[in-house]
Amino acid sequence: MNLHFFRNTLIGRHPSVTAFIIAHIAIFAFVFNSGFYADYVIDAFGIFHQYAADILNGQLPYRDFAVEYPPVALLLMVIPALFGDGYASFSTAFVAGIIFIDLLTLVLLAGLSRRLGLTVWKTLAVYTLALLAVGPIVSLRYDLPVAALTLLAVFALIVGRNKTAWVVLGLAVMAKLYAVVLVPLFLLWHWRRGEKRALVHGSLAFGITLAVLSAVPLVISAGGYIDSFLYHSDRPIQLESLYASVMLAGDRLGWWVADTFYSFGSVNVAAPGAGFFASYYWLFVGAGLLLVYWLFDRFLVRTEGVKNKKGERDNARALGLVAFSAAAITVFMVFNKVLSPQFIIWLLPLVPLLWRASRLSWVILFVVGWLTAYVYPLHYIELQLGEGAVTWVLLARNVLLVGLVFTLVRGIMKMKSLDYHGPILQRNGKKFGKSTY
Template sequence: MKHRSLGIIILLILQFVLLTVISLGIFPQYQSWHGFDLQHYHRISLYLQQGLIPYRDFLLEYPPLALIPILLPQLLSPQVPLDGVDYAVGFVMVNLILTSLMGLGMALIPHPRPQQTLLGYLLLTVLLAPLLPWRYDLFPTLLTLGGLLGIIFNFPLLAGVALGLGIATKLYPVVLLPIWGLYFAVSRDWRGLGKLSLGAIVSTLLSCLPFWLLAGESFTSFLTYHKDRGLQIESLWAGLISLGHVLGLTEASSEMNFGAQHIVSPLAAPLLTLQPVIFVGMMLLIYGLAALVFRQEIRQSESIKLQSLVVFSLLSLLGFIVTNKVFSPQYLIWLLPFVPLLRWPAVTVVGVSFALTTTVSFVTRQLRLMYPPSVLMLNFRNLLLFGLVLSLLFSFYKKLSETPKKMSASHLANHTE
């Protein structure tokens, strides 16, 4: 037990040291690599310190609790307001701490080989280090990990509150709610389902209510902001259009709007129309298969396996990411609480996608100009993640289809003995 605890402590320290060293190495170049996002966060923090009301007095494209990680560097400094460089230093320091807290949370998850989980977490954070501490997505990701721990240790109200706070920070955790709700519903734990739902709904509403009262109708502007966006250049759909352009099958270019590069092509409008249909279909497929698998496991062992809960949580996030019209590089941060708990082949696939994402993100100009190697790397990354979704879905479908055969064979054997 001592050796196991020592190994966990060493891995956590090593993860923090490596991420810190990489961040220090990147910092001299942060203006060219991350300047746009950090300047935007810094500007928002200054607006807040001036007493301006978000949504009403200035545009905020994020849900209201995103203001917490954005404002934290200013609040933790004795000298406020910070200038742009000092704000960037504080922002990265806060995220380094959040990454270590996430590592501690991963160590709490019951696993026969916790060192393996933390080693996977270490490798993934290192691969994503050029992006990881430079975005605010670590904050909602830590909240989703808190929600997962709430379910594992049978605190459904805590899980719901953590999920609701995550939704009020980045919206994306809402896709986890059906999976976690199914976990309790299929188990016929109606009290747990009620607590999860109550925690998620109340915490989301209470987080948003003050801003809605202050900003009025302008509060929903962050929703319409994303609704009006086109195909972001790194999305699955834009990647296919870019590949078609490289192969001479269509014309394509890119333009900057909504704070990101978006694809311009005759194919963009038809794919924008098709995208919501495929997105809804994918999510329904994931939720439907989860319900069947959970029900099968309840029948067989009267409990749902932690691995199944983790994989379907990951699938809901991956399905959301790969079929969405926007695929910002930082979206992959959302996967960190779940991927290290998978088997190593799946961890490897995600790790390669992380490495490709950081590579593509730092050659955005080449991607914007449809430079063939960048387009191929982008499509390979998207294909890897989409293939992982299909592979995981097929493995569960195969498991479902094989179980009746095993039960029939067992039944026949009992009657012939």
């Protein structure tokens, strides 16, 4: 995880990464600004630029103005503002930062692919296709940096940099709260590997990271900082969520009436049952996550005796960690009461690593990306008006996300030979798979 690693990954062992770097620069600089992508008219950086300008003008977040974002997110907004005072310079710097993070993600994916015995260029090709499916919104939101942090945390845990993994995970949580769903997976990873000392030290590193990053906001305004988290608990059912898509579909079928309204910075749905799901969505999120964590624990137990030809067992478990991390994030996303289009970006770095363990997962991600872009921004007005086609597209997208959870978990749990492009695996001294070198 140092300069030698990045240089070795890019040039020494995988020169194809350089070709993907060039391709991605072209995608962000030209492809996303031409053709049908030019129709992706999105309100880009208004609120980000305003927050950054307020902070640089001496106002304190959480005290002088309300903020709905954790402190690391504010840092990601302030950095582009350091390169100029105007909106145009902020936009340019913000996009440049996203491109830089995207290129680092390519390098991380190459390194982790090699660690898992996967074909590097295939992983990067799937990631690139998913990026193209999601579209220009990748460069207009700060979700990719958070997704890259989660990937780095998973990578560090796999290669044994335990404290680094927990610190990076803490940074991810303080940038966007969804990353907290990986905490139980990390704990189970240590527990089932018999790493009780690493479990304690990692948990302490995670807690200290959260405490350090929260210290200044708490001093500035404890109430304002706490309100930034409670803000989301008060939100109604957002238009693109699974619950809203079912309500809109029921309205189209004449079963009930669903109306839309604007609040909390989003378009939301009012319909029979909306209040219940807005208040108790966490039951469905919690139940889904508990199931994922239990299945991951079963997976770790099942692979305890699985080793490769060198007597190592970590590759099989590492593949499971990636799969269940993606599944946990998807559960949190799809059963939440808010499902903004940029949330799909959370899955971009993880799912491409699973195309052999779960052959349908990358296809589903690709389709989900296109359907999400079809809904927002291409036909968002029509969705608010309750028009038929886009309503059914939204429902299909959300059903596919539920299917993605099933595909990810089933793929890794039912993989009888753990037959990825890597070393021969053994169980109790007997061959358990075949090499695909």
